[in-house]
Amino acid sequence: QVQLVESGGGLVQAGGSLRLSCAASGRTFSTITMGWFRQAPGKEREFVAAIRWRSGDTYYADSVKGRFTISKDNAKNTVYLQMNSLKPEDAAVYFCAAAQTYYNNYAVPRNYGYWGQGTQVTVSS
Secondary structure: OEEEEEEOOEEEEOOOOEEEEEEEEEOHHHOOEEEEEEEOOOOOOEEEEEEEOOOOOEEEOOOOOOOEEEEEEHHHOEEEEEEOOOOHHHOEEEEEEEEOOOOOOOOOHHHOOEEOOOEEEEEEO
């Protein structure tokens, strides 16, 4: 089992920045991929960014490329999402997820077996 706890959400003005953190505990040594997803009211959960735990390879949704950065701290078993130049359309509940099986498609929620409880990001215009 892997437990994921997100933090760092909040209210920010458009153009501002936030950094989300996701602390993992439990059987983290088997983690292959960590991802961030988001879900706005009435919308499906969508992929934001992912990082391969061993290689450090990163992947981004087109909508956040150049504005968001995913990173990790192996020693702390923590993954981060630095969000800059935030837009009102970035507002959502952000979820951290962990996959312990390798899938080519890192953007599909069902490929992740563990999820955090989510953290709210609100962007005012």
